[in-house]
């Protein structure tokens with residue numbers, strides 16, 4: 694971490710914005726771009742108690758609510774797991790969530806992040 698006060702925050706923000714943009718590029722249909730509503734998904738809010746989507750994650754990055762990449766990764770996994778809980782396996786949403794989860798885990802893997810950290814500093 695840098696010596697200047699708070700400069701960590703700037704670097705972390707840059708990294709998380711880079712990561713969320715990369716992950717969101719994989720959600721070509723925009724199924725994970727905004728919160729799922731009860732209108733498009735009946736009963737969603739009573740089944741999924743901790744909803745998550747990319748717009749919420751982006752807002753949390755801007756308001757510095759992630760102390761580190763692990764907390765960001767947790768929200769990403771939560772978002773994918775919500776979709777694999779509410780939707781049946783044969784649906785496009787379940788399949789997209791599964792694909793996104795695997796791509797995201799790879800991108801957020803330790804060695805990838807280490808490499809990213811090196812290029813950032």
Ligand SMILES: COc1ccc(C(=O)NC2CCC2)cc1-c1cc(C(C)=O)n2cccnc12
Pocket residue numbers: 723724725726727728729730733734775776779780786
């Ligand atoms: C922000 O969420 C969405 C935005 C747009 C769409 C959408 O364009 N759906 C059309 C493709 C067939 C109807 C679906 C969704 C959507 C995401 C989800 C998730 C992520 O569970 N979902 C579940 C049931 C029904 N619709 C959805």
